[in-house]
Amino acid sequence: MTLSALHNGEVFTGRGLNQEISLWCPGEARWGSHYESLIRLITMFSSVVHVLEIVLEDDISSEQRGEAFALLDSIQYFDFSFCLHLMKDILGITAELSDALQRKDQDIVNAMSLVQISKIRLQDMRDNKWDAFITRVSLFCVEHKIITPDLNDKWIARGRSRRGHQEMTNLHHYRVDIFYTVLDMQLQELNNHFTEANTELLLCIACLNPSNLFSAFNKDKLIKLANLYPSDFTSSDLMILDNQLETYITDMKLDVQFSLLKDIGSLVEKMIQSRKEILYPLVFRLLKLALVLPVATAGVERAFSAMAIIKNRLRNGIGDQWMNDTLIAYVEKEILDCIVNDVIIHLFQNMKNRMYKL
Structure with a gap:
């Protein structure tokens, strides 16, 4: 479709033009860019194959011809199509979570909600979406003339000797060794990074956020947060904090200079400028703990x-x-x-x- 549009003059080549139909260059630390790259590659697969064939036939550099030959051999293989669609689906499930965690003005409550949603969707994909997934991969291979193996046949490792390998069917290899394994790894990573305790801690810290006139404030959760730091808050401190939080939130909502704050960092700066950290030392201690908490941002x-x-x-x-x-x-x-x-x-x-x- 892209090539015909170029020949018909519907789109034009050139630097900076038609970027919506060009391959996407992924960033090293932004998973959203990898998701976009995979979508572009699936959409433009025929064009990519065609360009590689042109390089293989016409390019004078033997090194580039060798690279083009290796790429053609790899991408026109069922394993590549299978993994391409698998990673696209997984990154699609976690795309909103990835974006939420990478924004500077992090909304922790919504981010933690997206963590739970991602876990549910990944588990549902593992338990219920295999048939739909393998059908979609097979249709893609048929469309692009890629040989699709019979899932009931014996699996043979490509380019390796058949001796010494455990006998299994293609179905077991693709479903168990790849599909289930990759999804289990993703779920395990999410569970390791966002345990129940970590999630509760982040939700408690979110109650300190001053945005929207301190709409996230929750005294009970902030008391629970203080309980997690027994070396910083004694039992008497906790009793004082209970009352101090009431005075603090009333003061913050009445003081106009605190009405437009967006994050905890700006709240701490404004409290120091107005000398309110002296009035509310225990609340200020909570704010400092929230700032120094080593959260992966x-x-x-x-x-x-x-x-x-x-x-x-x-x-x-x-x-x-x-x-x-x-x-x-x-x-x-x-x-x-x-x-x-x-x-x-x-x-x-x-x-x-x-x-x-x-």
Whole structure:
């Protein structure tokens, strides 16, 4: 369809044009981009095969011809189509959860709801969706002239000797060894990362969110949160906190300067500016605990991605201090943009005596 549209002049080639029908380049730390890539590949599969065939026939580079041959051999195989659709379905189930966890203004309550929904959908896919899934994969293979194996035949590992392998049918291999195994791994990962205790902790922290005039506030859950930190809150502190939370929430709702806050970080800043952290020390302690709680956010993912970029093959011997300084400069670009060059030059010049002045 894409090729005919190009020949008929309905769409045009060029940089930045027709991106809705081009292959999507996935990001290293954004799973949503992988989902888009798989959808584009399924939609444009015939065009991809056609382009690879052109490269195989016409390209003068033996290296590119070899890569094109290897890719054609791989993607025109049933295993590739099976895994392509399986990963597309799994990433589709967790797409909204992934987006919710990567947003800076995280809505923890809705995110935790999406965790439960993802678990339910993955379990339902495992228990009830095999027949519909294998039918969809088979139709895709028929459409693109890919040989579909008989599921009742004996499975033979491609490119390997038949000796020493456990005998099984194609049905067992694709359904049990791949379909069930991958879905079980996804469910296990979600259960490991979002246990019942972790989920309850996050929901309690969400009650501190000041957005929508502190609509998420729940005193009972905040008392429960304080109970999780016995070294920070004594039994007498808990009794004081019960009353202090009532005064605190009434004050926050009456004070206009707190009405437009969107996250816990801005709430802490405003409390310090207005010196209310002195009035509500126990509530402020809860806020500090919420800020330092090591939750896996998009910021943490970006920091690890930056680490892979900073400490590359050419900087393999970089020291901890140098890497730390470089990572701060790379990750906190918005803050560094606010610092004028004269300040940086002055600081660098005063670090030690130098022969020349910048």
